[in-house]
Amino acid sequence: MTGENDVRGSTLGGLEGLDPGPFSRRGFVMTSLITGLTLATARVEAQAITTDAEGIEAGEVKIPAADGPMPGYRAVPTGAGPFPIVLVVEEIFGVHDYIKDICRRLAKAGYCAVAPELYARQGDLSTMTDVKTIIAEVISKTPDAQWIADLDATAAWAASAAKGDPGRLGVMGWCRGGRAAWLYDAHRTDLKAAVAWYGPLGGERSAIQPRTAGDVAAEIHAPLLALYGAADAGIPVASVEEARDKARAAGKTVELVVFPEAPHGFHADYRPSYRKEAAADGWARALAFLKRHGVA
Template structure:
């Protein structure tokens, strides 16, 4: 896998020219239980994904060998493609997947320097047009298909805000075989650049979706999640929502105090089983 970090950024140039090293600064502390997955036996690198106005920094991990490998697009939390998200890609690579995580907010801010989650939401997340996020994910999928990935065996997984984007992307791309959303909000405020929420579009899902949610998550109303599932199922779509009664938001994020090991492991096992059940294998 070629490391293309030195390629030009394109006409406009992006605020983030490379990925975060280590963990995000926007959490109070990194917990000792954080998981580190090694790169022995796989190929992992920071790369660039060509998009309409330049190129996005991204992290890719895949098995050693020629491929093609099933693709899993990995969508970040609000904190950027830092070590946790990179580790997710490496975990997928050890299971036989090409995992690729684009830095979707590279145009808007340098997330490696930001320390306040509320500022990130206000100044970055709220200013990221959904249409641009979807187009960047399309470009990432296309890139993966040209770099030893198999577009006919493709899934998506996202965490937190990335879970919302997993819903939206599964409502957009008919080439997806399966989607997984870890605690993704389904009802968000409509704005000119984020005009429709996953709940609005649930009837149009293009692939089976697994949603993994915490029963103690005060940021996501369970009634909204159940409404999205009901709307999708009424339209003949396949949706399975799993709620972990004692888990908070971010229960899979092993570097944060919100981590709940048993629920995280169960959710991860369900996610991989979901991909395999629906043809991402």
Template sequence: MQHDERPTGSPLDGLEGLITPPVSRRGFVMTSLIGGLTLATTRVEAQAIRTDSEGIEAGEVAIPTGDGPMPGYRAVPRGEGPFPIVLVIEEIFGVHDYIKDICRRLAKAGYCAVAPELYARQGDLATMTDVQVILRDVIAKTPDAQWIADLDATAAWAASAARGDGKRLGAMGWCRGGRATWLYAAHRADLKAAIAWYGPLGGERTPIQPRTAGDVAAEIKAPLLALYGGQDAGIPVAAVEEARDRARAAGRSVELVVYPEAPHGFHADYRPSYRKAQAEDGWSRALAFLKANGVG
């Protein structure tokens, strides 16, 4: 009989079913975060929200992982804490000013918010200007096991070194990060709440990305708030409803909110897709959801 020789405490522990081991690590291509907004999509910089740092501490950090420091951004209220932790999961564009601002908004609301650069090993998103290149050369080549382990490392760091409370842990992600939110909710038993902003439920299955968000809907371990746009050309509302229904049939908790007139990316205030009313309503719901489920 063949035995699993992985030691206890391996980054792969608890990931069976979501990944295909083994996962090989590689060096970090990005050692610092993007300055400004992404170059890879149309920007409307005049409408971008800019949250100040009054009353909080905010800035770039180095998050310890098994193969070296990973760049990230942390914002936390001033004071001793510990403060509830929210893992902020980026879009495909990297931890740029929009994601950093979200961290500051969460810190203003009383959270230790940390956004790790989950694609730091696969490519330098600061220099990329073509969405298709990012999808092909970065997103498709990032193993799910890698970023799941990196989120675990981020949560551990936030609890031990960033005044975070590891017993009050939530996750929130946008677009590709919304997909990651579903998968992470299926992975982590002590996650208290998950919020997925228009995360795709389907997609291609590959050896390094073996399951879709829809595949794991019935396995989520934390209550999940799903915020989606009715005019999202890439994510049919029926697919989200199917995932919700599959989760509920398995006794899981999914609250789905669909904004009928909203497109994909309606929360991205730096893009033409931004819809202020829906974004603000979703944000209010997200904060209330965190608190209602013990992350607050």
């Protein structure tokens, strides 16, 4: 583990207000990724999708961050490239087998997909078995400025060392990662497209997480596809519609798709919340959206 360093948050271009001041980079608690699936939620492992690595290169990588090597997972087609980059943003459970498989699916579709472990400094998600503990001890203590800088570092690494094309950059996230997709879209001026799978639009604000996804809806740069479930008990459809309308009023592009019977986590094929038809439809829409907006 590296020593404790004080890193001052810089003004993050395109996302005013996301400068909470100094925050501590503590070094990495997690130096490698989770093996298997998360221990922190109910699982139905028999239904989990497993994508092979035929025709692609896939595996754990070390991504140079400001304070040392950050663990991550990369999947990319074989061949010289460069290939369009998709930054894959995890749920709250870490880069486990489900997130790794998503990277392989994207690689099969022609993308350089990279999932950095954005919570590696705050806690060891491989050992955590309780959602409330993860939220209290890891999620709420991870500064937005930190993970945004880490995604920037991941994009730079993908372009320089992983056969990625920096001119074709997209982001896709699930749950908390869906929130990240909105925020990163408001930060990154050269982003081509973003896909948010059931990311919360509201939530508590804090000194290190000063703005919600709904707060920045009018500030996004790239077109955003919002995939949500009408049966999501934690994210009212009205809140997503409000964010969409706020974005559109500012001249931004947000395409909202609401799946009538789908609960939160409907794409997570390893969980009881999985809804096969909605997940497949959403995935097809996501790939088409990336292609339509220049990430292909």
